[in-house]
Amino acid sequence: MNKIIKDVTNRIIKRSQKSRNIYLTRINEAKKNSVNRAVLDCANLAHAIAPMTNEEKAFLSDMKSFNMGIVTAYNDMLSAHEPYHAYPDILKKELLKYSSTAQVAGGVPAMCDGVTQGQEGMELSLFSRDNIAMGTAIGLSHNTYDGAFYLGICDKIVPGLLIGALSFGHLPAIFVPSGPMPSGVSNKEKAKVREEFAQKKVDEKVLFEVEKASYHSCGTCTFFGTANSNQMLLEMMGLQLPNGSFVNANTPLRYALTRKSAQRLIDLCDKKISISDIVNEKSFVNAIVGLMATGGSTNHTIHLIAMAKAAGIVLTWEDFDDISKVTPLLCKMYPNGSADVNHFRDAGGMSVVIAQLLKIGLVHNDVQTVVGYGLDDFIKEPVLQNNELLFNIGASISKNDEVISDTKNPFSPEGGLKLLVGDIGKSVIKTSALKDEQLYIKAPALVFNSQEDLQKEFILGNLEKDFIAVVRYQGPKANGMPELHKLMPPLGALQDKGFKVAIVTDGRMSGASGKVASAIHLYPEAVDGGLICKIENGDMIEMDIRNGTIKLLVDDQTLKNREIKKIDLEKNRHGFGRELFSTIRENVSTSETGATIFKLVGEENS
Numbered sequence: 001m002n003k004i005i006k007d008v009t010n011r012i013i014k015r016s017q018k019s020r021n022i023y024l025t026r027i028n029e030a031k032k033n034s035v036n037r038a039v040l041d042c043a044n045l046a047h048a049i050a051p052m053t054n055e056e057k058a059f060l061s062d063m064k065s066f067n068m069g070i071v072t073a074y075n076d077m078l079s080a081h082e083p084y085h086a087y088p089d090i091l092k093k094e095l096l097k098y099s100s101t102a103q104v105a106g107g108v109p110a111m112c113d114g115v116t117q118g119q120e121g122m123e124l125s126l127f128s129r130d131n132i133a134m135g136t137a138i139g140l141s142h143n144t145y146d147g148a149f150y151l152g153i154c155d156k157i158v159p160g161l162l163i164g165a166l167s168f169g170h171l172p173a174i175f176v177p178s179g180p181m182p183s184g185v186s187n188k189e190k191a192k193v194r195e196e197f198a199q200k201k202v203d204e205k206v207l208f209e210v211e212k213a214s215y216h217s218c219g220t221c222t223f224f225g226t227a228n229s230n231q232m233l234l235e236m237m238g239l240q241l242p243n244g245s246f247v248n249a250n251t252p253l254r255y256a257l258t259r260k261s262a263q264r265l266i267d268l269c270d271k272k273i274s275i276s277d278i279v280n281e282k283s284f285v286n287a288i289v290g291l292m293a294t295g296g297s298t299n300h301t302i303h304l305i306a307m308a309k310a311a312g313i314v315l316t317w318e319d320f321d322d323i324s325k326v327t328p329l330l331c332k333m334y335p336n337g338s339a340d341v342n343h344f345r346d347a348g349g350m351s352v353v354i355a356q357l358l359k360i361g362l363v364h365n366d367v368q369t370v371v372g373y374g375l376d377d378f379i380k381e382p383v384l385q386n387n388e389l390l391f392n393i394g395a396s397i398s399k400n401d402e403v404i405s406d407t408k409n410p411f412s413p414e415g416g417l418k419l420l421v422g423d424i425g426k427s428v429i430k431t432s433a434l435k436d437e438q439l440y441i442k443a444p445a446l447v448f449n450s451q452e453d454l455q456k457e458f459i460l461g462n463l464e465k466d467f468i469a470v471v472r473y474q475g476p477k478a479n480g481m482p483e484l485h486k487l488m489p490p491l492g493a494l495q496d497k498g499f500k501v502a503i504v505t506d507g508r509m510s511g512a513s514g515k516v517a518s519a520i521h522l523y524p525e526a527v528d529g530g531l532i533c534k535i536e537n538g539d540m541i542e543m544d545i546r547n548g549t550i551k552l553l554v555d556d557q558t559l560k561n562r563e564i565k566k567i568d569l570e571k572n573r574h575g576f577g578r579e580l581f582s583t584i585r586e587n588v589s590t591s592e593t594g595a596t597i598f599k600l601v602g603e604e605n606s
Helices: 003-015 017-030 042-049 054-061 082-096 120-140 157-167 187-198 204-214 226-236 252-270 281-294 300-310 317-326 341-346 349-359 451-459 485-496 556-561 578-587
Strands: 067-072 101-107 147-151 173-175 380-385 388-393 417-422 425-430 440-448 467-471 501-505 517-523 540-544 549-552
Touching: 003 017, 003 281, 003 317, 042 054, 054 101, 067 082, 067 120, 067 157, 082 101, 082 147, 082 252, 101 120, 120 157, 120 300, 120 578, 147 157, 147 252, 157 173, 157 226, 157 300, 173 252, 187 204, 187 485, 226 281, 226 300, 226 349, 252 380, 252 388, 281 300, 281 317, 281 349, 317 417, 317 425, 341 349, 440 451, 440 501, 451 467, 451 485, 467 485, 467 540, 485 501, 501 540
Parallel strands: 067 101, 067 147, 147 173, 417 549, 440 467, 467 501, 501 517
Antiparallel strands: 380 388, 417 425, 425 517, 440 540, 540 549
């Protein structure tokens, strides 16, 4: 085992000891009732089984049969989630073959960041994660379930489902993906047209046709953003079937994997293996290593911390940074390259990544998963042979070294994310898509209090120069910490012209971002009086990404004499349902601690 990985794991275990013990004590107490519906009164149980068939009622009345809850994020506006409309029926039919049943315990919201990018609705995006966690708990609160399926793919949905699932940690659980759409117009071509549109070189009709050709059918978007990073993480944590995340939606193999998920959940129930037996400190370390090795989404420097809290585990940005320093970047998928997740799958997918990481001791193999003990069970390749699903021995060496490399010849010796620390505060930056010359920039600040202000200046032609854009009042307490992905086309276009540009912000960037150096999730945020709120136009900022520093080159006395100019955030507090989330904005934690309203286990009432 790599010494740094071992040391990071041990310090997480030590740091989390008190809260982790509280969590496990609570879960073990909940496990004492092996069939939860047995504790219900007759009227309670009658209500629960009223809509079921006579066959299902007979099974449910028999306390020896298993009844599974299905928590689904289905809607038919998200391409990734539309396939879920068929899943409850598939799962129920498969379970009946084994004298077991299932019920849709509840639906949770699933918003599309792709639809809300640059719109007011994006300010609900991050907060929807905690809402989904609460919705998951409400669905499972009926206490009639022996196990649970979790149906979710996209950005905040999987983290929210996992937080909710961990609060019901006594239940066996499995996550069931829907798979990506087939490849359309290349991500590189799409990005090029977006930049041309930002420069007024093409009109909206041209842009729309390219966007439609990229996002063209049911299934997950094919770039390696937060949604597909979610699926990678679930495999690294052993919560989904091996190498099955990136099998295309609505295909015979996809449906076979869905049926297999039902069989696996029955087996987990038989063996009394709950999600709390799978998710621990080592599985979170494996997830972070996977994030670094694949060049995954920066959003997970927030989400993983929030998810870990739900299991009594304390993660820090320093853990991410130390792991990144010893984890080679093995993958090149857009935005870190031209390939998409279909190319990644065809190159061997997660089987290759996990095999390579295990080979040099960067991940823990002594972990429980939904298919057995040991992460090496995930070096598999699911195939259909005579209509039978088989898991053959998977590839351990890439079939396409332009998409997946190996540990001897990685795309970079370090992982795809880095921690930046300095007088401005702490932030994270995605490095996997940056060129060497972009790893250091010293330039004057241009300050904006919204992304719209920056876009207006670009259209007016006022940004044709070297600068670091300071986009502030975008943190969780200010306006819900929206993604600022709409800034990428104009800044990318300026970068292509030869200007040195970068971003410093207390907001987030999309998992599809990465071309422009972006110090994001800055803490403390502007609304909390962080130094970012004192930066003025022309102040020199130095971003030394190689050495992990970010500095405001203004003397202390000048900064001390500056007054913080209050800005009116009222327009971010109402409309599009934002007024309903005022309590969350008032109580949300910092980005460094997960940007969540949930406290660490054992500290809920403090």
